[in-house]
Amino acid sequence: MPNKFESNGIFYAAELPLSWTPLGRLQPLQNEQWQHAGAALLRALAVLETPVAEVERDTASASGKAMERLEAKLDLALSLMTQLARQQAELPPLHHVFLRAKSLEWFAESVPAVQQMVLVSLHISPKLPQALMLPATVTGVELEANGISRVKANFADLSEDMEEWLERTLFRFHRRSIQQSHSRQHDS
Numbered sequence: 402m403p404n405k406f407e408s409n410g411i412f413y414a415a416e417l418p419l420s421w422t423p424l425g426r427l428q429p430l431q432n433e434q435w436q437h438a439g440a441a442l443l444r445a446l447a448v449l450e451t452p453v454a455e456v457e458r459d460t461a462s463a464s465g466k467a468m469e470r471l472e473a474k475l476d477l478a479l480s481l482m483t484q485l486a487r488q489q490a491e492l493p494p495l496h497h498v499f500l501r502a503k504s505l506e507w508f509a510e511s512v513p514a515v516q517q518m519v520l521v522s523l524h525i526s527p528k529l530p531q532a533l534m535l536p537a538t539v540t541g542v543e544l545e546a547n548g549i550s551r552v553k554a555n556f557a558d559l560s561e562d563m564e565e566w567l568e569r570t571l572f573r574f575h576r577r578s579i580q581q582s583h584s585r586q587h588d589s
Contacts, residue, residue: 413500413574418524418532419507420493423517427536427557435520435534436560442531443566447573449528492524500525502568504555505537512550513539518557525570535559 499506505521513519517539522532537554544550559567 410501411568411571411575413498413571413578415498415500416495417498417500418492418494419496419498419509420522421513421519422522423513424520424536425518427518432536432558433560435536436563438531439533439535440560440562440566442525442529442533443563443570446526446529446570447566450573492530493522498523500571502564502571503559504540504553505535506551506553508545508549508551510548510550512542512552515539515542519554521554 496507496509500523505523519537519539521535521537523535524530524532536557538557539552539554541553542550543553
C-alpha cells in the first residue's frame with residue numbers, strides 16, 4: 402500500500418488506531434478545545450518519552466535516590482493507569498497511517514468523500530489512551546488493491562501551539578526511527 406506515498410520531508414508511518422466522523426462545520430470553540438487537548442497530549446507524551454539524564458541517575462545524595470524511587474513509583478502508577486484505561490477504552494481499528502505536520506493519509510475500506518470535512522480520531526501512542534482529535538478536509542481518495550482506498554486529508558485550522566507540538570512529536574518519532582534503522586544495520 403505505502404509504495405506510492407511520497408516520502409520526502411518528516412513524517413510518521415505506523416499502524417495506528419484511527420476513526421473519522423463527518424464534520425458539517427468547524428465550530429471555533431470546539432476546535433479550540435480539540436487543539437488545546439491535542440497540544441497537551443503531545444506535551445505529555447514528550448515528557449513520558451524523555452529519558453532521565455545520566456547525570457541525574459548518578460546522583461549519590463540521599464535526596465537524589467529518594468527522587469529516583471519516587472519517579473519509579475510514579476512511572477509504575479502511570480503505567481498501571483494507562484493499562485487500565487486502555488482496557489476500558491474501545492479503540493478504533495488499526496489503519497496504516499502517514500502523519501505529517503499539516504496532513505494525514507490513511508488506508509481503509511470505508512472512506513469519506515473528497516472535499517468532505519471530517520474529524521479524525523487518532524491514537525498516536527499506546528502510552529496514552531487518549532486520541533488526538535484533528536479536524537481535516539479530505540483532499541483525495543484513491544482506490545488501491547483489494548477494495549482498500551488511500552485517503553489524503555489536510556488539517557483544518559490547527560493552532561500554532563498544536564502545529565508546533567505536532568512538528569516536535571513527528572521530529573522525535575522520525576529521529577527515533579532513523580536511530581532504530583541504524584541500530585538494525587549495525588547489528589546485521
